[in-house]
Every structure is written in structure tokens, then in C-alpha cells.
Amino acid sequence: MSERDGFLEQGGRDSRDHVHDYDTRETSQHRRPSHSFKSETKPDKRYLYAGISLVVSLIAFVAQTETAGYVAHNLQYKKPIFMLYLTHSSWVFLLPLQLLFIKIFKRWKTPWRVFLRRQYELVLNTARATQEHAGDFSGQHPLKYIMVTSFWLFVALSFAGSSWYIAVNLTTPSDLTAIYNCSAFFAYAFSVPMLGESLKPAKVVSVVVAIIGVLIVSYWDTNEGEGEVSYPHRGIGNLIIGVGAILYGLYEVMYKKLACPPNTISPRRQAAFANVVAFCIGLCTLLFLWLLLPILHWTGLEPFELPHGSAAGIMIANIASNAIFSGAFLILMALTSPVIGSVAALLTIFLVAIVDWLLFDTPIGTGGVIGGLIIIGAFIMLSYASFQELGEEAEDSDSDDDII
Secondary structure (H helix, E strand, O other), rough: HHHHHHHOOOOOOOHHOOOOOOOOOOHHHHHOOOOOOOOOOOOOHHHHHHHHHHHEEEEEEHHHHHHHHHHHHHHOOOHHHHHHHHHHHHHHHHHHHHHHHHHOOOOOOOOOHHHHHHHHHHHHHHHHHHHHHHOOOOOHHHHHHHHHHHHHHHHHHHHOOOOOOOOOOOHHHHHHHHHHOOHHHHHHHHHHHOOOOOOOHHHHHHHHHHHHHHHHHHHOOOOOOOOOOOOOOHHHHHHHHHHHHHHHHHHHHHHHHHHHHOOOOOOOHHHHHHHHHHHHHHHHHHHHHHHHHHHHHHHHOOOOOOOHHHHHHHHHHHHHHHHHHHHHHHHHHHHHOOHHHHHHHHHHHHHOOOOOHHHHOOOOOHHHHHHHHHHHHHHHHHHHHHHHHHHOOOOOOOOOOOOO
């Protein structure tokens, strides 16, 4: 890989890249919107990076699920909001780790001061392109725009995540899984008005089939004991998790609409900027979500208690796997679409069942196998339709230069 192909290396570029080198002193009135430029990269590179992100996110999510389940059920450490705070706050490490990786493997001989200045210039340029692509010409500083956007993403994500933890004690596991994973439908529904997503039959069918697969997994082998007697507040729980599914779908589309660079930016640069946004969301979590913890402690809803012993070690693994999953998942959505990201997340239902079977000898029911295969088929169908569109968008590209 050539030196110019390293992550986050736009800052010191020559004038030959002037089309994408935004002047940081330029006013918003004189900026040309980034989304008016032609695509910088062939679609096959986008396929490659999206594929890597998908594989990494699936593996990390399975690890996150298994470690979270072990801590809660085997070690009886059940502090869901505190765990939510720790896992989402861990996103602040993604950007420093990314910079450290670049410095060690790409710019070892570059002085730190010069290196960091280049990274700042790149982030600023990409933030401006993102701001313009989102249609914001208010004149506010691009980094302020990204921070404000990240705050609202943090709000939507925190409410969506909290709804799951609240509803888990009110409704059946089957309802919880089925309703929450309907966020794929809501992601598509929000994508139509907010992203201009076309209502193509192949995509609509793929999303519907995927949700049918989730319903089969959830209800085919359901124990009839899951009823109103065991869950007297099932209706309230379903309502709460339904709101959570809507908010999670909205979060995904908001991220794509407001915080992702346009496709005129190379896949490497889009992937790098996804970690910048993840850092900002993690920072908002670190600064604001802790305010809930004393309230939950004083009200007795979730008494504060630090993990210790083996629970602490496994929680560290859980936090690390969540950070990896979240970074890869944001990259996947940046390179593709919220709809693909949502349906891809459904694959983890089947993967977790397989891992449980291999590691803990937990049998996979008939519904799990049938539903899992249906979800896989729906994802393949959706991916084919979506990447066909991506190829069509890149047909007119006259530049193969990967600027990162």
C-alpha cells in the first residue's frame, strides 16, 4: 500500500488534490457543496471496506452479546444503565487508537506536531464536506456542527438503548427480540423522506422478509408460558420497546443524513471519519449519561455497584467488543446505508444461536434455523440490490484517486 493510501492523510496534500482540499478560511457563502463532485473511488473498493466492516462488526457483536449475557446471568451483575454508560463511553478510545495506528505504521518519522496538525486539517475538511452535504450553510464551525450532531445522535441512541433495558423486565424475550429488531423497517421508513431512498420492490421485499425471519426465530419455538400471567405489564413493555425500535431506526438514518461524508469522499476517508463521529458520541455519553446514575441509585431502580473479580475482567472484554462493533458498524453504514446496516444486524440473531450451541450446547430450535436462513437470504437480496445502485452511482466517475 502506498504512503498516500494511509488513513487520514489529506492535510499536507499538493495542489493536484485541490478539488477536495477545502480552504479552512473560506466562508460558507463561497464554498461549493461537496456532494456536487463526482465519486472519487471505484465501487469495488467500497465493497471491500464494507465487507471487512461487516465481518468485524458481526464477530464483535457476538462477543459483546456473549460477554454481556455471562455477566448478567452467570455472575448476576445486572446494572444495565451503568453498562450502557461504560460501553458507549468507550467509543472515545476509537479516535486516539486510530491516530496511534497511523502514526506507528504510516507516519513513524513524522514529528508529532506536524502529524497532529495534518490530522486536524483532514478532520476539518471532512467535517466541512459533511456539513455541506447535509445542507447546513449556517456558517457555524464544521467541528461545532459535528459535535452538535453527535449530541443528538447520543440522545437518540441512549433512549433507544435504555428502552431495551427497561422493557426486558416487562415483556417476553420473544416480543423483545421481534419488536426491537423491527428497527430495520423503521430505518427504511425514515430513509425514504430523509435520505431520498427509493421504494424499490427488491429492497421492500428484503426488509419485510428479514422481519418475517425475526418473527419466526422469536415465536416458532416460544414456550406458551410466556403470557399475561408471567408478564402482567407486557403491553407497556411492548410499547416501550416499540418506541426504542423507532428511535434506533431514526438514529441510524440521522447518522447517515447528518454525520456521514458524501460518496465523493473515498471509502478510506469515510471510514476514518466514522471513528471521529464515534469519538464525539462517546464523549457526549461520558459527559452527560452519568447524570442518570445517581438518580437511579437514590431511587433504588439501579443501586450503584462496581464490578469486581471475574465480572470486572469480563466487562472489560464486553466494553472492548462493543467499541469494536460500534466503530465497524458506523463505518458499514457510512459506506452503505442504514437499511443494510439494520438488516446486517439481524444476522447476529442466528450467529449468537450458533455460538451458544457450539460453546454451551444450547440447542437451536427449528424456528431458529428456518428464521436464520430466511434472514441470511434477505440480507443477500438487499445487499445485491443496494450494491447495484452503488455501482450505478459510480459509473460516471472519472477519477480513481484514493485521497486518503
